Amino acid sequence: MAEWFETVAEAHRRARRRLPRSVYLALVAGSERGSTLNDNIEAFGELGFAPRVADLPAERDMSTTVMDQELSLPVLVSPTGVQAVHPEGEVAVARAAAEVGTAIGLSSFASRAVEDVVEANPKTLFQVYWVGDREKVLARAERARAAGAKGLIVTLDWCFATGRDWGSPPIPEKLDLRTKLSFAPQGLVRPRWLSGFLRHGMPDLTTPNMVPRGEQAPTFFGAYGEWMFTPPPTWEDIAWLRERWGGPFMIKGITHPDDARRARDIGATAISVSNHGGNNLDSTPASIRLLPAVADAVGDDVEVLLDGGIRRGSDVVKALALGARAVLIGRAYLWGLAAEGQAGVRNVFDILRSGIDSSLLALARPSIDELTLEDLIIPRDFARHPVSEH
Template structure:
């Protein structure tokens, strides 16, 4: 029996998710870095763009379809590769099924609680996201596992700077092992939301806090804390490392975390098929502007050589239309999908995606556009004359 979804918009889903989740879990998915300036900026940037609605010759049919990384999707929203979606027993596999039902692709994080094989079975349109963790041999083994599972594309994320500081405090880090002492330490958080915790008990699936896609030598699956320690100890990749990774994969390839024209041009040079402009959802360097502000300049510099996606702050279908009008091929939606997943699992994730899809169609009706491919800067009104921020390089 399908779960009854109790929200009709994503703001309501956010409120319900906050009530349902333990405080530490909520802060882990909601909060940004340091003072949260960039987290708020990602939302503010969309609020500083408007539309000019039309009343004549409104469309009666809509084409929302597009192609990204060689995969056809029904509308230009892809589930962002957000880690640790074990906020609900359905996890990443449930979110992947939700995306498949909605007709779109699933981004699967290296830090996921579900393995790539299970997620690809749930949704063949899965893009596997990779961090540079460990040795080249370890990274190659993970790439080959994604290939063997049937992942449709590879995303490498390069913008994380290991600065998880928050003015309001940082939630407890996931453990390096799950022994009796650790379980006793985590118990108060779990028991603070008995309905949430009982959902896991009914499924017989207590979160182990392991990361199967970051397996080590011999296939050993580490706990989150162990993998994090290895991540911090791994030297950041060079351009040559990413070039090697691109050649190793050989298929559709995206670099995520681009913020400058220089880096975008370097991605073209290494043969990337797509880039995603991102400030890591406000969780990287606080003070970074929304990618929406410099999307047009990056598009003008490299947009005829690869596809450009964007993420950060997408909460409504109208936000998606704004990003597309400025030149994005599609957007990643992260927190919006997590809120739905937290409230109602797979059904909640599907509801969140459906709300975004309907919002795109409704906005396009209002501005008189029948196809996402017809959207352009002429469809927007800039409400703040200082909106655009030239990127470096």
């Protein structure tokens, strides 16, 4: 089938061909010189496998449970902000995730309402940034709860280090006539992208989940501006939100073992080892390098996930062998969405599922639960942890 692609790399190539330059650059961006962005991907190549050749399992089980949600494979959708890559945006992603039996993390900066996304996939986990006072943050969470969201993700890995050595892509605050004319040349040379939005409406640059349902949604930059001027939360604030939420609760952005222990102590269900896809503080090591120390810090007390650099099913297996329960993907599914819409996202999940299955077969593991460090060949200097951890 011409629409089918066999690797995430091919989805990436198609996305680059089909997206306007500014939209594409926004997807691949990393902060400053991109050291963390690149390390997120390259670090996986430093890990080797120790395969077996006989007594291989005829069947392999990839199912798991994350935040009380039963998943058919250990890969979830990571929350990403306003999506201008496809007219259906997060709803198409949610449907694809539902088709394969996994959960979607929905950003509070998303372009589609949480009610629509939950309808498309009941296994929706709603993500919040700490924007505004406690009551505003809680109000967003309560709207998500009323819509049927099954868990809350609090993202803390963002320090507003948005400078990029190669320059940042221009992102308009609103799509008025002047803005449309200025971006028209980029759209005209990407007719497939443009025709899709012309049929369904141009990208919505508002954030409907930032306010109670029915209220006027702020623009992306309006919400971002409020976020910039909100004092960063304390651990006491996070503990307060976890108590008020009461259900499954994830803290995303953990890279330091001390923070992992603090998350455990306030009762977090899960933590995600993440550096915001290389968009936070550059020179932070790859998430996969930091995973072992974080996992060791909390043991089995907290579900540990990894976010950053997943491009293959074998990457997923490496993360699980190092202590992750599951992984979250961001750019990979966005490239699939750009390439072929909902079917492209499903395609990405199928690629990852196949890669996980092949890896389990070669490692003679009948289940992802049986993966261990013995399945990997790990360079002596691979892992990273703070000096205080030595």
